[in-house]
Amino acid sequence: MPPKLSVVVTVYNEASNIHPLMERITQALEGIDYEILYVDDGSTDDTLKELYSITHPRLRVVEFRKNYGQSLALMAGIDYARGEYIATLDGDLQNDPSDIPAMLALAESGNWDLVAGERVNRQDGFVLRKVPSRIANFIIRNAAGVNLRDYGCALRVFRGDLAKEMGLYGELHRFIPVLAHLEGARITQIPVKHHARQFGQSKYGLGRTFKVMSDLLLMLFFKRYMQKPMHLFGNVGVLLFGAGALINLYLIILKILGHDIWGKPLMILGLMLIIAGIQLVTVGIVIEIQMRTYFESQQKRPYKVRKVTEG
Numbered sequence: 681m682p683p684k685l686s687v688v689v690t691v692y693n694e695a696s697n698i699h700p701l702m703e704r705i706t707q708a709l710e711g712i713d714y715e716i717l718y719v720d721d722g723s724t725d726d727t728l729k730e731l732y733s734i735t736h737p738r739l740r741v742v743e744f745r746k747n748y749g750q751s752l753a754l755m756a757g758i759d760y761a762r763g764e765y766i767a768t769l770d771g772d773l774q775n776d777p778s779d780i781p782a783m784l785a786l787a788e789s790g791n792w793d794l795v796a797g798e799r800v801n802r803q804d805g806f807v808l809r810k811v812p813s814r815i816a817n818f819i820i821r822n823a824a825g826v827n828l829r830d831y832g833c834a835l836r837v838f839r840g841d842l843a844k845e846m847g848l849y850g851e852l853h854r855f856i857p858v859l860a861h862l863e864g865a866r867i868t869q870i871p872v873k874h875h876a877r878q879f880g881q882s883k884y885g886l887g888r889t890f891k892v893m894s895d896l897l898l899m900l901f902f903k904r905y906m907q908k909p910m911h912l913f914g915n916v917g918v919l920l921f922g923a924g925a926l927i928n929l930y931l932i933i934l935k936i937l938g939h940d941i942w943g944k945p946l947m948i949l950g951l952m953l954i955i956a957g958i959q960l961v962t963v964g965i966v967i968e969i970q971m972r973t974y975f976e977s978q979q980k981r982p983y984k985v986r987k988v989t990e991g
Contacts, residue, residue, distance in 0.1 A: 683738075685714040685784060686763030686840070690753035691771035692721040697878075698730035701773055706736070708777035712784070714738060718771070719757040722747030751853040758843045766843045768836050775835040776873040783837040783870065793842045793865035796828060796857055797835035797872035820896060825903070826861045828869050835872050839865075851895060858899050862906075909971055913964030921957025924950045 687705060691698070698718075705716060719742045720728055731741050742756050758766060765784055769775040775797070783795040820831050831854060838860070846859045857867055905912040927950030931941045941947055 682762040682764065683713045683715045684763060685709070685712055685765050685767060685780075686757075686761035687714060687716045687767045687769070687777075687780070688719065688754065688757030688761055689716065689769060689771045690719045690721060690750055690757060691723065691727055692747065692750075692753075693723045693725045693727060694771045695723070695726040695730050697771055697773050698727060699734070701771060701777070702734055702736065702739070704773075705777045708780055712781065715740060715761075715763060717742060717757045717760055719753040720744060721750065721753040749851060751848045751851050754853050755848040758846075758848075761840065761843070764840050766838045766840050768834060768838075770834040772877055774875050774877055775833075776875060779835060779872040780837065783835075783872075786868070786870065787837050787839070790868065791866065792868050793839050794857065794860045794867045795837045796830070796867065796869045797833040798828075798830040798869045799833050799874040800871040802874050820855070820858070820899075826857050826867065828857050828867070830869065831855070831857060833872065833874075852898075855895060855899050858903070862902055907971065909967040910964040913960045913967065917957045917960030917962075917964060919957070920953045920960065924953030924955075924957060927953065 687709070689701065689705075702716070715738045716736070717740050718731055720731065722744045728741075728743060731739075740760070742760055744753065744756070754768060757768070765787060767780050767784070769777065769780075779797060783797070786792060787795045816831070821827060821829075834853075836856065842860060842863060842865055845863050846856065848856070848859070852859060860867060901909075901912070927946060931944070931947050931950065935941050
């Protein structure tokens, strides 16, 4: 029988945190049928040595050959998880496993597909961590239309089938609630505890802000145009083509009236707009064909059915 809960912990150079976190998870989940999956994302310190020194009947270790990033580490953990529900948390001791039972109970009793944590008393630096996080949360919340207050908390509990349907490619682990929303998930958020980092160093810096913004554009495309890409590229293409055509029509009238239009910047702009419009419409058609191929070749459907009730 598969366990009720799979706890997925992704680690990269967190040797000092392995044993303390294992003890906290074991204490927090007493009385629950669970397994623990540690995914080592190509650590170069003694993380693997510490993991293999643990004797625990519920522990499984997934070892990467090299560093692939947190998103693919989460994907691997979810792929290997066997539980009906999957809990994820960071391996730096900042998330508290004692919050997991309440989140699991809420997921089961409230019929929620995803229960996310909200770090209400976040123990991080104000300038380098809290301020950028608040700005990012505000932008993502308003752009993606998923009303969560904290997108950055790694402590989450999913239904297993939902977690396995999400595509965590690239660095999309920051947008897990948005990906779940795209799958039609019911999402809620509850306050959770957050601790200051005791050992090791944070793997994040201000440089991730640019990655968040670029990934947000991808999320917006997935949310609004994944199943109708022609509506994005076609509309913009027609708009540019129309503007270029009007400019060229105006220049033709000037030419008929005897004016010299050769070399005018307006003529170059008109030609560029027409070419750009044709290219965008062409790109829209190609992506539309690829979208249909994506669904039909894998016998996927562009909709999600929660359940079918008879009688």
